[in-house]
Structures are given as C-alpha cells and as structure tokens.
Amino acid sequence: MDTRARILQAARxxxxxxxxxxxxxxxxxxxxxLTKGALYHHFRSKRELLLALLEASQAEARRALEGExxxxxxxxxxxxxxxxxxEPLAALASAQGGRGGEEEAKDLAQEAMRRELAFLEAFFSRLAPSKGRELAALFASIVHGAHMLEKHVGGYRAEDLLREGIRVFxxxxEER
Known part of the structure; x- marks a missing residue:
C-alpha cells in the first residue's frame, strides 16, 4: 500500500x-x-484530507453502479x-457534531451528502425520468437507515437490512 493510501486509511x-x-x-x-513533512506532502491540511476521503469513498461507491x-x-x-x-465520515455531521471544532467536518460531510443525492437523482432519472429525486431520497434513506439502526439501536445487521430493503426497492x- 502506498503512503497516500496508508494516510487515508488511518485518517478514516x-x-x-x-x-x-x-x-x-x-x-x-x-x-x-512519517514525518509531518511527508504527511503534508500528500495533504496540506486536515480539511484537504477529509475532502480526499469523502471523494475517494464516493468514487468507489459510484463505480459499484457501473456494469451490466x-x-x-x-x-x-x-x-x-x-x-x-x-457513511462513517458523514456521521461526523451528527454523531460528533456537538464537539467544538467539528463544524467544518459537519459542513463538508453535509455537502458530500448533497452531492451524492444529486448523483443518485441523475442515476435514477435514467430509470424513471419523472421520479429520480424521490427514488434517490428513498434509496438514501434505506442506506442510511440500515447503518443507523445497526449503530444506534442495536439488534440489527446493516447488511441484512440493506439486502432486504434493496431487494424490495x-x-x-423495475416494475415502473
């Protein structure tokens, strides 16, 4: 694993x-x-590091939608x-939001979520032209809800909830 990837993994x-x-x-x-200089060679600030994590994670998720x-x-x-x-990074917007200094992370995570909803809206609009926005919101609710139930309520496995929720969704x- 290269240095940049190691930094991203540890930062996440x-x-x-x-x-x-x-x-x-x-x-x-x-x-x-690493020395501070080596880390700063890859990321000039903590903000830049969080943005890189959010962008890399979104790109990986989006690649999953490709293919036949x-x-x-x-x-x-x-x-x-x-x-x-x-999701764990976006949780900064709520779970860590009460701490001082978290406002920047909250803003960045919320903006990442807005971008991802716009991406999903465009994706679903190709499948159901007049319902892209609603389908994006419903799908995002399934994804976030599964994670939140597992993490904050307990007794649920997010992957099980995702499999069933996405099957129905x-x-x-497809029936549209």
Whole structure:
C-alpha cells in the first residue's frame, strides 16, 4: 500500500473514532511512522484530507453502479461501498457534531451528502425520468437507515437490512 493510501486509511479510522476536531495531523504522522513533512506532502491540511476521503469513498461507491449486473446487485454493491467509506465520515455531521471544532467536518460531510443525492437523482432519472429525486431520497434513506439502526439501536445487521430493503426497492423501480 502506498503512503497516500496508508494516510487515508488511518485518517478514516481516526476521524471515525476520535472525531475531526480531536484528530491531529502530527499524531497521525507519528502513528504511521512519517514525518509531518511527508504527511503534508500528500495533504496540506486536515480539511484537504477529509475532502480526499469523502471523494475517494464516493468514487468507489459510484463505480459499484457501473456494469451490466442486475439493478439489485449494483445497488447493493453501491450501498455496501458507501456504508464502508462515506457513511462513517458523514456521521461526523451528527454523531460528533456537538464537539467544538467539528463544524467544518459537519459542513463538508453535509455537502458530500448533497452531492451524492444529486448523483443518485441523475442515476435514477435514467430509470424513471419523472421520479429520480424521490427514488434517490428513498434509496438514501434505506442506506442510511440500515447503518443507523445497526449503530444506534442495536439488534440489527446493516447488511441484512440493506439486502432486504434493496431487494424490495429494486423490484419497485423495475416494475415502473
């Protein structure tokens, strides 16, 4: 794994565990055995690092929708990739939002969610031209709801909820 990928992986974990404000780039560099200069060579600021994480995660999730697989399969791949990458970072907008210094992370995460909804709206508009916005919101609700139930309520497995929710959702979209 190259240095940039190692930094992104460690930052994703640290942001999710400690929160954005509590994460210090100096500590991240030390944890990875890097100098501050080496870390700053790849990312000039913590903000730039969070943006890179959000963009990389969104790109991975979007790639899951490509290909000739059945809609249900592509949507599940998207949901699992999104949950793995973006969801823990987007949780900064709510779970860590009460801490001082988290406002920047909250704003960046919310903007990433708005961009992703716009992307999903365009995707679903190709399948159901007059219903893209509503389908994007419903699909996002399934993805976020599954993650939130697993994380905050307990007794649920997000992947199980995603499989069932997307199965029902995809059937409804295909019947249109």
């Amino acid at each position: 974990r640290t942001f999710s565990e400690k929160g954005y404000a509590a994460t210090r780039l100096d500590d991240l560099a030390a944890e990875l055995g 697989a059945p809609l249900e399969e592509r949507l599940l791949r998207y949901a699992l990739a999104y949950q793995e990458g973006v 995809a059937r409804g979209v």
